[in-house]
Amino acid sequence: MRQDLGRFMCATDIFGGWSILNKKHGNRLGDVVWYPPWKQYVFEGAEDCIFSADCLAEITAFLGRLNQEMGEGT
Numbered sequence: 001m002r003q004d005l006g007r008f009m010c011a012t013d014i015f016g017g018w019s020i021l022n023k024k025h026g027n028r029l030g031d032v033v034w035y036p037p038w039k040q041y042v043f044e045g046a047e048d049c050i051f052s053a054d055c056l057a058e059i060t061a062f063l064g065r066l067n068q069e070m071g072e073g074t
Contacts, residue, residue, distance in 0.1 A: 006058040017041070018066075020059065032063065034070075041066045 003011045009029065011018040017033040020043070030045040043059050045051070051059070 003062070005062055006054065009055060009058060011062060018062075030059075032059075032066065040070065 001013045004023075005011055005020065008023055010021050010023050011032065012021060013019075014031070017031055019031050020029045021027065022029060028046055029049050029051075030043055032041050032043050034040075035042040041063050043063060
């Protein structure tokens with residue numbers, strides 16, 4: 001399954017999480033994975049990737065939706 005994250009990114013489901021990709025070229029920007037100690041999804045950015053405030057806001061909103069669905073822990 002694919003979900004658009006704003007104009008420039010999309011999330012594609014992978015085993016146990018999501019891969020965040022650049023829409024134009026399909027480059028992997030990072031992964032959203034479940035982090036058991038915190039009982040929530042977190043974002044792990046790929047090496048040498050940079051993000052604007054808008055892109056970070058889109059990723060943050062995506063994490064918020066996923067964590068809300070899972071009953072976010074602390």
